[in-house]
Amino acid sequence: MASPHLKWILIAGGALVLLVALAAGGGFWLLSAGMALAVRPGDPAPALALKDPSGGAVTLEQLRGKVVVLDFWASW
DSSP states (O other): OOOHHHHHHHHHHHHHHHHHHHHHHHHHHHHHTTOSOOOOTTSOOOOOEEEOTTSOEEETGGGTTSOOOOOOOOOO
16 A cells, blocks of 8 residues: 555645646637737737726827837736
């Protein structure tokens, strides 16, 4: 019979493989469901609204004709 440690390692490894498979499958589902937005060079930017530091809404339409730099980042 396998040791208790080996049993937990196998369970944790299986759970990790399952989570990775589910995450990858979810990403492929979003792409196949048309959730990914394909914008080619020269196409107009899609409608986008974000909040400014004071909490007001800013849309790309308000910034038409100006240079806009979007910086997406995460802290993990």
